[in-house]
Amino acid sequence: MDHFILYGSPISYFTGKVRAYLDWKRVAYREVLSSAEVYRDVILPKVGFPVIPVLETGRGEVLQDSTDIIETLEQHIGGPSITPAGGVQRLAATLLELYGDEWLVIPAMHYRWHHNRDWALRAFGELNAPGATPDEQWAIGSKRAGPFAQAAVLLGASTPEMQAAIERSYEALLAELDAHFQAVPYALGSRPSMADFGLYGPLYAHQYRDPASGALMRRAAPNVVRWVQRLESQTTPLGGDFLPHDEVPASLDPVFRRQMREQLPVLADSVARLRDWLAAHPAEPVPRAIGKHGFLLEGFEGERIIRPYSLWMLQRARDVYRSLEGADRERADAWLDRVGGQGFRLLPDGPRLRRSGLSVAEDR
Template identity: 50%
Template sequence: MGTMTEGYEFYASETSYFSGKVRAYLRYKRIPFVEYLNTPDAYRTVILPRVGWPVIPVMVTPEGETLQDSSDIIDALELRFPEAPIYPSTPKQRLAGLLLEVYGDEWLKIPAMHYRWNKNYDFAIGEFGKMAAPELTGEAQREAGLKISKPYAGALPFLGVTPKTEAAIEKSYEGLLGELDKHFAVYEFLFGTRPSIGDFGLVGPLYAHQYRDPASGELMKRIAPNVARWVERMMKPPHPKGGEFLARDEVPETLIPVLARMMREMIPVLVSTAHHFAKWVAETPGAKEGTEPIPRAIGTHMFTLEGARDSRAIFPFDLWMLQRPLDYIASLTDEEKPRAAELLAAAGGDTFLDFPSFPRLTRKNFKLALA
């Protein structure tokens, strides 16, 4: 730790959601990096000693600094590589980008995990086997894949993927693909010819799970070929460090249905999460002092998707992500705020401006903590 390294070391996997988000960013920015697979050896010698828990993606900078969480990696690199910023500077595009990052990062896990573990099971086990036991082959490697995939495949009910919701998840995801297909028939990226933070958020689920997993890739290419081509552009940028955001802060009309979908599907869950989290902090001894760690999930709540209803875990981490668009709104000037409000109103999200307050979150030592 703290020792100099040869360049940016990126611990990641082709199968991983947030690895795809960061890899696409690194390629757009032409940041020199070497990618290392998350083998057991990498967890033992690099990831666990540096981060304290098993997770990817992890970035080790040339100075030996450790970065984790895709948003923190991107933000740290934006400071080091300021050319061609991926954050639009105008209110509507920037807010839409930050919102779609949250939607891609946290909500589209639901369809991503459903399709991977319910429709691409054999492929996924094989891929996990290659990560867990690169030295083995055949049945032995498959066994290793089965073993390490358990926590991932087992996470489905926590996310709300159950027999009661599966049909609704597919309806919602196919609806989203249809909406995005119309957009990408006209535009290269969300806001023009340059990818934004929103594009990187969306490509997390839409690359590793929904494009690269074969049954999902087949579906995407069949019903949303323009989305598949956007994924390909994200992973092989046509104008690295180039392209432009649309003039006059335009957020294309074709993105309104996508934002409306987020407002309808995800925001009610986040509002409920905010209430539960405030209550958890108030009622948990040691929470405020930081002696009681914030658990990954704090109970369960009901959610509704395309008319289906079931329960899912309540994830405080989602609120840490949501602080990004909320902080941006709070930072807007009196002239800018009405433009952000206009965008939200068009997406049926007026109430987002009055999002309930909740105890502020930060990350300390790569873990969630109260600020």
């Protein structure tokens, strides 16, 4: 049943997320490198815009967006589910996917483009021109990688002070995750969930593979390295369990506190900004960024683009939260209070969104 094709690349954040899911789930697939020809002949015609990962099914259907790919496969293939039955664990998993996908992109881009730049330029060149010499690849990468290299600054890593704050925050996160993975194999037990795949995108494809970042991870967080390697391995046993009694391990409390402290205010402000933007631009497609706003990290003020796509992922977490009733809701509230998540409980819901390419549209 070798009928799936994954178009992507080793250096790609979201390809890493999907690949780890496919491998753990023992899905038979073939990975095709997203070379310039593949973008031209497959991705652009089938998807309509240049992006990876793209998953093609045996029937020629094309799925794009790591979250949609994984959720669609979960509905169609058997095997152990990556979604916990317990509501609080489900909420925690969706929140960590939001954190991995939409917040850890800041350190991932900062370290890649400010500490691994030459390596990354050559890796981009190698993707485009696998047969060229390393110097030629570096030159090709320098031309092609422009928008990606610019992303670090647009996402917030724009001043030396903020870059230092990003490094302080990331190194503290590594220590927090290291303590967690010393005690528990995956985020929520001995079975991976969307939390793990979401965290894996940045922590594998950038922070483990990029040489300077990988050296930092090996030095500072050997248990995070072992977690990466478990998910990277194609022979990790399929199975395991989520912790009993819908428990979210206390060893993750510092990580959720960090998310609530760092990412939630940005999301809350983005909801308000998107509402204003939609009122001012009726019937226009929502761009990938709707201006910029200020943000705080480790006490430093910075500026970053406002990404409507993040709000589609926030909506997924809000949907899980709002679906919880009775005792489940009470336990979720108690857990959110424990991790500084009052802001998430009280967040006013913005306009209902659906995904539209790499941005969103109002879901009327």
